[in-house]
Amino acid sequence: MARRGWLLLAPWWRGPLLLARRPGVAVALGVAAVVVALPAASSSLFLSSAGSATLRARTASVCPATIGSQVIAPEQPIDASSVPALDAALAEEATAAAKVPGLGAPTVTLVSSEATVATAAGRTQVNIAGRDDLAGHVQLVAGGPGPGLWLPDRFTTASGLRPGDTLMIFPSAGIWVPDPTGQSPNGLREVAEPTAVPVVAIYRDLRDRSDDAFWCSLSRLYRGDPAQQSGSPGQDKPILDLVLADRATMLSVASRAHILTARASSGHRPEPI
Structure with a gap:
């Protein structure tokens, strides 16, 4: 006290x-x-x-498609039987994403990298990407929407292709399919024949425009990696042209032309923070 x-x-x-x-x-x-x-x-x-x-x-400052939920699958063959399974997987991913607050609608991209194609100028390689709503994010030069390929104007200047022509796409190496003739010992044959795919539009090459956030997740496909962009010594790998298509066309091309295709992103873009 x-x-x-x-x-x-x-x-x-x-x-x-x-x-x-x-x-x-x-x-x-x-x-x-x-x-x-x-x-x-x-x-x-x-x-x-x-x-x-x-x-x-x-x-x-970050690409919107890389923020949020992403599902990436490696390159693999796609045929008619695998399309329903792919659609079911995409639907399941969209349903799961819808339960997460703040995530926007999914954007699905299919990519076939370093695909071999042939034109009157000879064989070359291109990257092919399939994504819906592409028409609203490119500058149209000629042609218009439809089931076919969108070629960059740099590529058409060199190849002479126009809307209405076809681009010959060769299958990826190591793709085997059943041999209908039955002459192969194991009943399979390696696909070698090219597939003619119609050209529906020509767009201004994305390298000649300021970057659009819609394409940021694919920028390495048409701008190359940093070493290629800077022209560092020893980096003689060319930056390939980017051929575009809507998702349905891309699935059809990948199935008919037997090219390996990756589901590069199901990019669930978050709503603005």
Whole structure:
């Protein structure tokens, strides 16, 4: 009790009574207390706001298709029997993504890289990508929508192809199919014949335009990797032209032409943060 006796001294119990007689001093002390308490009370709000601003800044500089839920499948053969299974897998992924708050509608991309094609100018390699809604994200030069391929104008300048022509696409190496002649020992033969695919449109090469967020996840296909872009010594691998198609056409081409196709992204883009 002796240790706490100082609390019974006059200055301590008379102080509050004196403040009651001097309201100006009481108000000043109250304001000072609030000012002292505000930084401590607002620190969590400040940190939260700063964190949100940092997150927004980071996501603004990142490709939208790489944020959120992604499903990536490696290159594999696609035939008519595998299309229903692919559609079922995409539907299942979309259903799962719809249950996650903040995720936008899925964007599905199919890619066949380094596909061999033939034109009047000879054989060459291209990258082929299938994605819906492509017409709204390219600059049309000639032709229009339809079941067929969209060629970049750089490629058509060199090849002479126009809408209405066909592009010959060769199968990927190591694709085996049943031999209808029955002459193969194991009943299979390696596909070697090219498939003619119609050209429906020509678009301005994406390398000649500012980047569109719609294509950012595919930029390496038409701009190359950083070493190719910088022309570093020893990087003599050419940057290939990018041939486009809608998803249905891409599935048909991959099935008929027997080219290995990857489901590069089912990019579930999040809504703006």
